[in-house]
Amino acid sequence: MTRRRALRIGLFGGSFNPPHLAHLTLARVAVQSLQLDELRWLPAGAPWQKPAGALAPAEDRAAMVRLLMADEPRQTLDLRELQRQGPSYTVDTARELKAEFPEAELVLVIGQDQYARLDTWRDAAQLRSLVSFAVAAREGRTPSPPAAWSGLAHAMNVLPLPRTDISATGIRERIAAGQPVSPLVGEAVARYIDQHLLYRAPPGR
Ligand SMILES: Nc1ncnc2c1ncn2[C@@H]1O[C@H](COP(=O)(O)OP(=O)(O)OP(=O)(O)O)[C@@H](O)[C@H]1O
Numbered sequence: 001m002t003r004r005r006a007l008r009i010g011l012f013g014g015s016f017n018p019p020h021l022a023h024l025t026l027a028r029v030a031v032q033s034l035q036l037d038e039l040r041w042l043p044a045g046a047p048w049q050k051p052a053g054a055l056a057p058a059e060d061r062a063a064m065v066r067l068l069m070a071d072e073p074r075q076t077l078d079l080r081e082l083q084r085q086g087p088s089y090t091v092d093t094a095r096e097l098k099a100e101f102p103e104a105e106l107v108l109v110i111g112q113d114q115y116a117r118l119d120t121w122r123d124a125a126q127l128r129s130l131v132s133f134a135v136a137a138r139e140g141r142t143p144s145p146p147a148a149w150s151g152l153a154h155a156m157n158v159l160p161l162p163r164t165d166i167s168a169t170g171i172r173e174r175i176a177a178g179q180p181v182s183p184l185v186g187e188a189v190a191r192y193i194d195q196h197l198l199y200r201a202p203p204g205r
């Protein structure tokens with residue numbers, strides 16, 4: 001008798017301020033190439049390593065994520081980090097999901113910029129024991145771990161993401177300058193940004 005493999009759940013966290021088409025491509029590539037049973041988008045309530053000034057309200061970021069991924073197979077929206085008080089620590093989410101799905105394999109889906117900084121994350125050693133990492137190259141930089149992790153065993157897969165030089169920072173700058181962003185975020189999210197007057201003020205990095 002063949003034994004079914006463990007449930008494989010992808011965790012895709014971000015400020016999603018706003019979510020954009022590189023996020024969507026990354027999510028699709030992760031689902032396909034890792035054969036995920038589910039990929040959970042996890043908007044961060046308080047992304048403690050990002051400057052707070054330009055962060056759109058949680059309900060707007062959640063609504064935009066929903067508009068972007070609602071029809072995607074095996075992708076879901078998990079609002080737990082928006083509902084939690086205090087800084088958003090990925091290790092808390094990984095602990096909770098491990099308790100909810102003790103048999104599941106958890107895979108943290110991240111871009112190279114975050115992978116290179118993992119040693120600065122809260123309880124990174126415990127996070128390393130709870131999840132494996134799936135990393136997308138970004139802006140031509142191939143995935144490599146933080147120097148502090150050299151020689152430390154951890155499971156990592158490189159995601160075959162086509163290079164997409166889109167960032168939320170660049171999108172906020174375009175909006176503040178009155179330029180169109182629908183080619184970067186899709187029609188539905190662009191309409192939402194417009195209707196809710198998001199990111200109109202200049203500084204927002
Ligand atoms: N163009 C991209 N290519 C690969 N990974 C990306 C890309 N954009 C975002 N990511 C990854 O998606 C996750 C969430 O990203 P985040 O919401 O911070 O968007 P961002 O575009 O990096 O935002 P900002 O410009 O505000 O820093 C992170 O792990 C990030 O590395």
Ligand SMILES: O=C(O)c1ccc[n+]([C@@H]2O[C@H](COP(=O)([O-])O)[C@@H](O)[C@H]2O)c1
Pocket residue numbers: 012013014015016042044047048049050088089090091114120121122
């Ligand atoms: O757990 C941490 O200490 C930690 C530190 C920095 C970033 N993260 C998470 O990494 C994801 C991407 O973060 P960001 O800041 O690039 O949007 C998001 O889910 C954050 O909560 C998590």
